[in-house]
Amino acid sequence: MKIRFVSLMLIVMLILISGNVNAIAYCSLRDPVAQIGKLFPQKTNQLSIVKTVDDNTRAQVQIALPSNDLHFSELGQHTLYIAMLGKEALGYVHVRSEQSDWGLVEIVWAIDKNLRISNFVFQRCRSPKKKIAEDSGFKAMFVGKNYQELKELLSDDGVTAKIDVLEKAQNAPELANVVLRCALKTLLLTEILWGEELEKL
């Protein structure tokens, strides 16, 4: 019985072998249900599409956004949620983490069908300046922009925002840098991993 189980494990491994990995047990996975409801209050359901962020994807991010990298927790399988109103897709929801001075910041991004940021909320942000980043003035710097437009906000070092963006960020320039990097990686990964599938919708 025990030998059979171990053999079964090895067979399953060989059949499904794909390097899919995640550091946490899957029973602890939680969909950001409350945040999806906040970003798309009219949605009736959500459609999940799970894709793998692997070393190849990581390399593509490093090429597209020099001086940037994906945090190790960003590797593995991740879900893009399509907010649905009946059978109609309203937009997409993508959760990404970015390292900051206050630990990992997790942002739930709402993306429209043209792959522009339409809104965002924090899943986790332990910065004392979180309230500033939730203000509509702060959000306006990112909302409505696509990947190229957001990339223009980056300074030459590739990791911080340009001076005029930081000035608009009131007293939370560090948070503006984190949100900008996270937005860029989110839109880039959405295009790389889910782009083909989203075009079919």
Added chain:
Amino acid sequence: MFVFNVFSEFLVRFLAFSLLIFPMSCYADFTNNLRWSLDASARLNQNDALDNTSRIYALGLDSHKVFTSSNGDVGYGVGQFYYTKLSNHIPVPFLFTSKDDGELIIREAHLNYTAGPNWLPNIRVGHFVLPFGLEESIDTNGRLLDYSHGKNLGAKLDWGLGLNKVVSQVEYSVSYTLGGKDKAKSVDGSYAVSGRIGSLSHLDFVVGLSIYDGNIDDVSRKRLALDWQYYWGTWGLLGELALGEDNKKSQRMQKEKYSLLELNKTSINGQFKLYSQFIVSDKENQKSTDKLINIGFSYQFNTQLELSMSGRKQFNNPSMGQKQQLLRVQLRVRY
């Protein structure tokens, strides 16, 4: 109660079968939206109270699958199946027959139907962690971190049915389970009713209220608990206070109090986690109040490899046996 348990057993088996068959027919390609990992761990335990060194090895498959239809998600399933081998481990856990036994163990195996209208709760069926206290939002399966869930309630996981939902500001989960623990049946009239309602678990301040009423292994237990989590920067302050009573057959009802206070710290890159817990447990018929401290850490080398260590020490002199003093080290690999 007997008729209700028989009905529940039938319902658990019928729904588990139906929910397994129905979503599989919704989506032809089973590997879509499927997460899986091989999960292997080796744990070394040095129990000074018993003057014993033991090891626990586990190799298993951890899987998660989202079932979808053209209208969206139908639900998801979690399956965790492990071969677990003891080596000189005492006391022998209830799932095993000897200190060197090896068994196939189902940790979590449940389906959660989520496609109902907004007013309808999600419906869970299978083997799952009883919704109660801190464990409801912080999963400890396969980790050294522990919130004494099984010890407090008589079982950590059980077979049964549950309702759960996240609404705008509140999340809740309630369940009726059969009290058979690893067996999908009621044993000598066993059952467990458990539930928790709390604020949203992703917030910096989380508070929850839990109830429990069950009869497992011939012990009736009732519990009312308050749990909270507060996070500031990379620090976390967590607590759980449970009040209740136990009634073993042939013994009179005895009141119980359990409280846990935890302070934890996570490095800014999330790789290193350190925690210290102070646990106070008081039983009416017990001469002294148990006071324990539990300190541990985990270090995540990458997405696959984690090292964790914990030390537990009891401060009071127990009425029976030696003071608890336990050191544990675990290496865990996920592939």
